[in-house]
Amino acid sequence: MTTGKFILSVLITLTTVTIVAEGQTIIKRDPLIYDMVKQISSEKIEEHILTLVDFHTRHNLSEQDHPTRGIGASWNWTKEEFESYIPLSGGRLTVEFDEYTTGGPRQRLPEEVNLKNVIATLHGTNPDDDRIILILAHLDSRAARGLDAESFAPGANDNGSGMAAILEMARIMAPHEFSATIKFVALSGEEQGLLGARHLAARAKEEEWNIIAVLNNDMIGNSSSCGTLLNDNTRVRVFSEGVPAYETQEMASLRRYTSGENDGRARQLARYIKEVGERYVDQLDVTLIFRNDRFGRGGDHTPFAQQGFTAIRISEFNENYDRTHQIVREVDGIQFGDLPEGVDYEYVRKNTGINLATVANLALAPYEPVGAGISMAGLNNSTTIRWEAPSEGVRPAGYYILMRETYMPLWQRKIFVTGTEVTLPYSKDNYFFAVQAVSEDGHESLPVFPGRLRR
Ligand SMILES: [Zn+2]
Structure with a gap:
């Protein structure tokens, strides 16, 4: 490489990593939201994840009536945990099972089964405000084979991390009053085709819920990658669709007229999360991924997007495939399986913070123009x-x-x-x-x- 070429390549490298000075950004924090974000506890998050792991498996075909094992025990515990926050809310928090029947011959879940989502609703205090914000995490887990309902499937990160986030948010937000209603939703059925989300999205559409935003948290606790060995708990991804999955002829023609393909509602929500999340959470960059989800893979926000709701996914920046959907085992000194030791609790705390800040700011805000x-x-x-x-x-x-x-x-x-x-x-x-x-x-x-x- 000649000196000239070398200098040029250094300059190119520098310009891609250096923040261009454009005048400072004003950060003005609402003390109430800042205080709530500060209350998020990585110890509580760890406690919740360890409890979820103890159910052995939360597979959708696992036992429903065993007191301490299987998906039934895990949704009962989730409901009780949410219910323990009711006194903090002065009765404004209500908790319910949302039951549905799914599966059957020739489906991904090949037998018919009754499953439950758990919904904790923090009712808005403004009678003139019918807006609803949904925060999702799936409760179910799996090991390597899709229909293996017996093996240990700890699901510490996928998706104990997201579950711990919504529980922690409900605990901290319950004592406070918001204009809009906030629903914390623990979904079942994710690993066999987003079944719980499909059911709830269809129900929300049918019942005409005025949902303004859906934040799906799925795997928000792993901070190091397999293969490329990156280690970073300062970046989190927000996935948002470009051209909407739900689009009428009229919407499509307006999109073309305004060149609005990068300005759908999900993308506006993603940019909003970046602005508001970074306003309240230090040492975390919200990285916008201009895709609906990871390449060729899906998540629980998608059925909501398909029904026309504004929905995005929040996920860790680096994934570790040795730990996702694996039989727990050790091979040549490498640990496989989704165990708690693979979770970075400080990272989950920060990722919970961007959720809380976004939802609180939105629930206290006016309706849109x-x-x-x-x-x-x-x-x-x-x-x-x-x-x-x-x-x-x-x-x-x-x-x-x-x-x-x-x-x-x-x-x-x-x-x-x-x-x-x-x-x-x-x-x-x-x-x-x-x-x-x-x-x-x-x-x-x-x-x-x-x-x-x-x-
Ligand atoms: Zn997942």
Whole structure:
């Protein structure tokens, strides 16, 4: 390599890793949310994971009536654990089984079985707010063979980590009042085709739940990779779909008209998690993965996306396949199987923090602005955006206009305005915009990507 080439390659390397100075970001934390995030305990998380591992297996075809083994014992324990937080909530937390029948000949679960999800609902305190936020984690586990309901299947990371996160969030959030309703959901049926999620997503659609966000936590506790031997508990992935799984003709034509393929609702939620999560949790970068899920694999947020809800998946940055869906064993000094020793509890604590901060901020926020659109009246180099104030929920104190260049993945500017119309001296051809409502104390709604206004 010549010196010139060497310097060039060093420069390229430097520019890809150096943060470009663009002026500092303002971090303003709500003391209530910050305090809740600080209460998340890695010891409690470890306790929950060890309890879940003790059920031996949580396979969907395992025993349902044994007191200490199998999936039945694990959903009973989950329900009791949620119920122990009811006194903290002054009765605003309610807990229920959500039962369904699934499986049958020629299906992934080849026999018909009755399974249960566990739902803990922290009811919103604002009668003028019917919004619901869902936080999911699957309770079931498996070993190597899909239908092996007998072998030890600890599922410490997959998905004891996600389960510990939702339990810990419910405990800490229960004493506090939120405008919107929050549902903490422990799902069964994941490992044989997202069965519990399919059932609940269909039920939510049928019953017309006003779900504004679904956060699915699946494997959030492993911080080192097999094969590439990376070790990092400072990055977590948020997966979000681009072109939505659920899209009507009208939605598709608006997407093409606005070039909105990178601005679907799931992607707005993903960017929101990055902004709000990093606002409250130190030493954690939220890395947005612009895919619905890992390559060729699935998760419980997908049935919700397919029903038209705004749904994303949160997952560790590095996976360890020696520990996922394996028979517990040691070969040549390498430990296989999803054991607690493979879980980084400090990492789970931080990942729980981004969930809690996001859900709290959203549940305290106003409804989204209504009918936002960009004016198409006349050709000019400015952009006029109009919207209406939401008629329900917390009253907005104002709105943020978000903007970024069209090739940028994240919002670059956030401009506070009052009123419901703004004209900015930036061309609508060269920038993307969005609008979010913000309360007096700074809680933002999800951003709305504007459509077109003919006026
Ligand atoms: Zn899983």
